[in-house]
Amino acid sequence: MSHYERSVLIDCSLEKVFGFHSDTNNLKKITPEFIKVKILKIDLPLRLYSEIMLQITQFGFIKTKWNIQLTDFQPFNLITDTQTKGPFKIWKHSHCFEDRGGKTLMTDKISYVLPFGIIGRTADKLFIAKMIDKQFEFRHKVTKNILENLA
Helix, strand or coil, rough: CEEEEEEEEEEHHHHHHHHHHHCCHCCEEEECCCEEEEEEEEECCCCCCCCCEEEEECCEEEEEEEEEEEEEEEECCEEEEEEECCCCCCCEEEEEEEECCCCCEEEEEEEEEEHHHHHHHHHHHHHHHHHHHHHHHHHHHHHHHHHHHHC
């Protein structure tokens, strides 16, 4: 299993950062241009066991349907989405939020397994891990910029 973790300190209240991530309309705002996200179905308001169906298009032509379910939802602390159907053999993504004296430490923790055994592990080492890092580097930068400029 592969693991990824990235944190960012945002000069914004915990409530605003959590609220931003609880609004799925913001997903498109924090997604890099090489990935297009279309929400096909979503259970709102977000809560434990909400299901979200997405269509992801990468590089303009690779389309994938991705179904996730919120398997942990603790307001102002944690949102965990787990893939129920999609491109990964296993995908679990936790968005963690911590108050740091009026600022918010936001951490993304991901555990995943690609399909296809050794081919998947090789692809992960060659480019998937780098793509995930670039995507979350972008997400954190944009989230920080949006929220700090709203404050």
